[in-house]
Amino acid sequence: xxxxxxxxxxxxxxxxxxxxxxxVLAETVPTVGTGTEAKDATVSITKNLExxxxxxxxxxxxxxIATPKTEGAPVATITDISYGTGDTIGNLDNxxxxxxxxxxxxxxxxxxxxxxxxxxxxxxxDMAGMTxxxxxxxxxxxxxxxxxNSGETYIKTITAEESGTKTSKIVFxxxxxxxxxxxxxxxxxxxxxxxxxxxxxxxxxxKSETSDQTEFVGRIGTETITCEVGKExxxxxxxxxxxxxxxxxxxxxxxxxxxxxxxxxYTPSIHVVENNKVTVNNQVGNxxxxxxxxxxxxxxxxxEGKNExxxxxxxxxxxxxxxxxxxxxxxxxxxxxxxxxxxxxxxKRSRTTRK
Numbered sequence: 001x002x003x004x005x006x007x008x009x010x011x012x013x014x015x016x017x018x019x020x021x022x023x024v025l026a027e028t029v030p031t032v033g034t035g036t037e038a039k040d041a042t043v044s045i046t047k048n049l050e051x052x053x054x055x056x057x058x059x060x061x062x063x064x065i066a067t068p069k070t071e072g073a074p075v076a077t078i079t080d081i082s083y084g085t086g087d088t089i090g091n092l093d094n095x096x097x098x099x100x101x102x103x104x105x106x107x108x109x110x111x112x113x114x115x116x117x118x119x120x121x122x123x124x125x126d127m128a129g130m131t132x133x134x135x136x137x138x139x140x141x142x143x144x145x146x147x148x149n150s151g152e153t154y155i156k157t158i159t160a161e162e163s164g165t166k167t168s169k170i171v172f173x174x175x176x177x178x179x180x181x182x183x184x185x186x187x188x189x190x191x192x193x194x195x196x197x198x199x200x201x202x203x204x205x206x207k208s209e210t211s212d213q214t215e216f217v218g219r220i221g222t223e224t225i226t227c228e229v230g231k232e233x234x235x236x237x238x239x240x241x242x243x244x245x246x247x248x249x250x251x252x253x254x255x256x257x258x259x260x261x262x263x264x265x266y267t268p269s270i271h272v273v274e275n276n277k278v279t280v281n282n283q284v285g286n287x288x289x290x291x292x293x294x295x296x297x298x299x300x301x302x303x304e305g306k307n308e309x310x311x312x313x314x315x316x317x318x319x320x321x322x323x324x325x326x327x328x329x330x331x332x333x334x335x336x337x338x339x340x341x342x343x344x345x346x347x348k349r350s351r352t353t354r355k
Contacts, residue, residue, distance in 0.1 A: 030168035032139065033158035037146045040155035042104055043139060045120070047081040048173040049099045052210040052251025053092055054275050054303030057099070058176050059084040060130065063123040066105055069138075073116040074108030095251055096209040107141065113153050116141040120160075122172045133172040137162050175210050181246045182218075183308040184256055186237035188266070190315030198236040199313065200259040201243075205229050206299055208251030216252070218245040237311075253299035257292040258311050260285075266313035275303020282312075 035041030047062050060083055066076035081101045089097055110116065120137040137160050144156040160167050186199060205216055207229045214229040220243050227233040235243060258268055268291045272280035279300070285291035293309050294300050300309075 029159055030166055031157055032160045032168060032170060033155070035155050035157070037148075037154050040107075041141075041158050042155075043158045043160070043170065045078055045081075045103045045105065046169060046171040047101050047103070048171060049083055049101075049176065050173065050210055051097055051176040052208045052249070053095050053097070054180075054250045054301050055176065055178055056304070057083055057085055057087050057089060058127065058130070060125070060127050060176075062125070062172070062174065064103065064172070065121050065123055066139075067119045067121075069117040069119060070115070072111050073118065073141075074110055076105050076107045076118055078105050078120070079103045094209055095253070105139075107155065110141075110143045110153055110155075113143050113145045116143065120170060122174075127176075129176055129178045131175045131177070133174055135162060135172060137167075137170050139170070177208075177210050178250045178304050179247050180250050180302055180304050180307060181244065182248055182254070182302050183245075184237070184243040185308065185310045186239060186241050187310065187312040188239040188315065189312060190266075190317065192317075193239070193266075193313070193315035195239040198238045199311070200234065200236055200261075201256060201311075202232050202234045202259065203227060203243075203254060203256040204232045206253040208249040208253075208302075210251055211249035213249055216245055216248055218243050220244075248302045250302060250304045252302040254302065255292060255294050255299055256309055257290045258285075260287060260289040260291070262288045265316050267316070268311060268313050271308075271310040271312070272300060273306050273308045274301045275307060276305030 031041075033041035033043045045064055049057075049060075051058070062081045062083075064078040064080075066078055068074070068076065081103050083099060083101070087099060090099060091097075105118075105120070118139050118141065120139060122133045122135070124132045139158055139160045141155060142157040142159075143153050146152045146154060160170055162170075184201065184203070188195060188197070205227055207214055216227045216229075218225045218227065220235065220237065220241055225233065225235050225243060237243065258270075260268075264287055266287055267284065268287065269282050269284045270280055270291055270293060271282050272278070272293050280293065283291075291311070301307075
């Protein structure tokens with residue numbers, strides 16, 4: 001038989017353990033809003049808009065829907081969130097911008113105290129290039145009676161979960177992407193330049209932070225050039241030929257270089273345009289070394305504007321008069337010989353006439 005002291009100790013231990021368990025349970029259920037009798041709890045909706053470097057902020061609006069799941073639950077509304085070119089673009093992080101804005105769920109009048117359930121989703125839009133969030137959040141609104149016996153209620157606590165997991169935030173993230181073109185062009189100059197001569201090139205791509213595409217296909221006329229992210233791809237171009245990539249994700253980066261050839265007589269130069277901005281203006285190289293579109297450790301950007309790299313090789317001029325001067329001594333000797341023969345002929349004719 002358990003004596004009185006042991007029973008008291010056992011009950012006390014059980015009470016402490018229950019209290020500890022209650023505390024642990026409370027800590028494992030995060031809230032998205034806590035209120036008082038003077039001020040209802042509120043819940044915020046966060047919208048993150050992601051897009052790559054090289055894009056401007058799109059003009060778009062996001063709409064959210066709060067659907068009551070508990071009978072008698074009042075209507076809940078959420079103000080739309082809009083973005084546009086007037087917004088501050090913020091800081092670039094690993095080739096990507098993330099803009100965040102918030103809205104709030106506004107509840108109608110609850111008929112009585114109790115627990116009310118809603119689902120919160122984002123309405124799918126139709127903007128090209130926009131990936132809309134497919135998340136569904138379930139929120140629980142706990143409505144309590146005020147202690148002044150006035151019959152009034154207030155929103156005491158709001159909790160949320162996503163796919164069965166409790167969460168302290170309701171966040172919808174959308175990614176905006178766009179495709180753009182990149183042109184690599186070859187030109188040769190000089191009166192004696194060989195317009196059929198092929199020059200060797202190599203290009204390496206780095207994928208956009210907002211795209212999973214790892215293979216890019218370009219064309220030189222009807223020839224297909226396939227490039228893999230992170231791997232150097234070699235190709236050849238001659239005068240007026242172009243390698244065109246017409247479907248690259250904006251934010252893709254690259255480096256392209258022309259291979260140097262010693263003593264071929266051509267002086268190379270390069271002109272680079274990134275997203276409508278000239279970043280290299282007809283920079284001249286030398287025929288022995290590779291000529292790159294970017295400095296070591298730097299990559300070029302594919303933006304939604306114009307993107308092109310133009311390599312121009314100029315063949316050295318050869319003065320035609322130089323050839324004549326080299327042969328001038330021979331020409332002079334021939335002239336003297338002709339003059340001598342002519343003089344002898346004249347003298348001979350004069351003697352014949354005298355006779």
